[in-house]
Amino acid sequence: MLWNLDEVYKALDIKKKINENFLFNDISIDSRKINKKSLFIPIEGKNYDGHKFIDSVARKGVKACLIEKKKKHLIKNKKILLIEVNNTLISLKKLALYARNRIRDLKTICVTGSNGKTTLKEWLKETLKNNFLVYSNPGNFNNLIGMPITLVNIPKNTEICILELGMNTYGEIKELARIARPDIAIITNIGNAHIGNFKNRFEIAKEKSDIFSFLEGDSIAIIPGDSDHFKLLDKKAKAKTNQIITFGKYPDFQSKYKEEKNDMFTFNVSETKIKLKKKIIFKNWENNILIILSVMNVLKLNLKKNHKKLESLRPLPGRGEILQIKKRAKKFFLIDESYNSNPNSLKMAILDLNKEKYKLNGKILVIGDMLELGKFSKKMHKEIVPIISNIQPKLVITVGEFSRVISESLPSNISSFHFKKVFHVYNKLLTKIDNNDIVMVKGSNSTKLSMLIKFLSQGM
Known part of the structure; x- marks a missing residue:
């Protein structure tokens, strides 16, 4: 009951x-x-x-x-x-706040950011579940209905509640934070997702920083030290707590990483050094691991004893999952990024394909529209072109309405096609794939690129 x-x-x-x-x-x-x-x-x-x-x-x-x-x-x-x-x-929100407050000693971890929220939430859950009774939003129940319905159904014996907070307009993060009352508040990054609903990226940063509005006592803020808007995030966090953890690549951050040879990384959290091997193509992997290690440290888990599980973490379906495909006598790798896309996540996903170890693989990009960019849409789609040119893919296919400008702007030495609908892509793509190619499929959910993933992964 x-x-x-x-x-x-x-x-x-x-x-x-x-x-x-x-x-x-x-x-x-x-x-x-x-x-x-x-x-x-x-x-x-x-x-x-x-x-x-x-x-x-x-x-x-x-x-x-x-x-x-x-x-x-x-x-x-x-x-x-x-x-x-x-x-x-409003009544649902009242019930959610009551449910959150009635569990004594509950620790609530809230995650927001422009990219990677759901993956980080799921990875945190996977990492912490052996030490705590953990509960989190199912799927992406991260809005003003989904997050409260998550909280009203929280089991009474929960020790750690991990909540993803999403937004696409003003005021949402503050209202979600008011209900969730985070003990640990995390911002993964500040990008251009949903920028069509805001004046500029600074406005997005201001809204995201509202996750700190209801921090109390010994609450913790975890923020990206290398963000363009670090000063704003730091100021908003310091207004509520003096316990702030910065993460990133630079040596003066509390939680930092250093890339070594052969995909080895050294992570330094509170003077504890952890070495991990990156076994996957995954945008923002390093920062996600840093955040998880920082949370583990805050929760007083022994990092040396508990870090090994991090090497086994894998991207989620639609959010960077890597599939080995055999279709029509061809074997190739398929990166499924079909759930969502925005300028920052698309750039990171493309740049990840430029690693030395993938130098010999042919690269094919299937890129769908990025939505909710408003007046910035054409400009931000076009800004992807030099990123693509830098990795020299053998083929680029764009799908939808707004992504057409990418195909039209690519240099002539990169083969490209544009289709309005995803089902037109199937046969063209299969004629171009060779053995050992890497095919990355990324677009906003409404472009239905998940149908292409389903088609390619069915075998035959």
């Missing part, structure tokens, strides 16, 4: 006599994935209204749900308990 009706009323500050104290195993906003022991919260979005499904969940045996007072007249089923509130989304 995760919740009872008395706790729900307390969290929502409802003064009402309870005749029957219902017990709930979870709280759900999805009428399709609900069970008899769920508390249902109907949320109104741009294209839907969960209130329309209250009668449906009642027929499934759900005993109670929240409802906005102005919509009570819409409900025909009289058996379900209707908990009246002014706004169901």
Whole structure:
């Protein structure tokens, strides 16, 4: 039992006599994935209204749900308990804050940044789960609905809660931080993701730095020391805590790394040196490892005894996963970056292909549109061209609308094609792949490049 009706009323500050104290195993906003022991919260979005499904969940045996007072007249089923509130989304946030605060000694780690949030969250979870009871957002439940629904379902015995905080407009990070109340607040990097919704990158940095707004006592801030906006991040963090960890490549950072020969790296965290071999092509691997080691150190784990697991961490599907493919008698490597793309992550992904050890591999890039760049879109797509030219790929295929400018701007010695739809890419790509090639597929999710990954990985 995760919740009872008395706790729900307390969290929502409802003064009402309870005749029957219902017990709930979870709280759900999805009428399709609900069970008899769920508390249902109907949320109104741009294209839907969960209130329309209250009668449906009642027929499934759900005993109670929240409802906005102005919509009570819409409900025909009289058996379900209707908990009246002014706004169901605000009520969800109240329940999330109550859930976060009711677990004594809970440590909350919050992660934001322009790139790599989900991967870092999953890697932190994988690294810490042998020492703590760890809970985190499923998938990318990182917005003003997803993060609170994660918190309201946190098991009561959780010791470490890892939350990814996303944003695409003003005020979101501050509101998420208000609910999550981080003990450790991490910014991975500041890039141009969603810049179409902001005036410039400085505005993005200001919004991301709001993750520090609710740090208290001995809370920790972890920030990229080599960020263009370091002074801003440092100032915002220092306003709330004196415990700040900077990470990056430079020797004056508290957590730093040094690249050695043969893909060996030395990581130095609080004067403890750890040597690891980079076994994967993965953008920002070094900084992710530094952040994880820094968190382990804050949590008083022995770095020498617990660091080996870091070498086994692998990119997630759609976020840099590397697949070995055999198709039509050709064997090649496929890098699946199909989940998302923005200028910074695309540049890093391309530059990772320029490592010495991949010098002999033919390189093919399939690049989809980068979205939410607004007035900066054409400029930022075009800025990718010199990065591509530097690695001299044998072929570049662009997909969508905005990425066309990349194909059109490449030098004549690089073969390139543009297609509006992903399904036009299949046959052209297969005629160009040779044995031992590296094919990287990267684009925003809505360009549906995941369909190309599925096609290529099916074999035959």
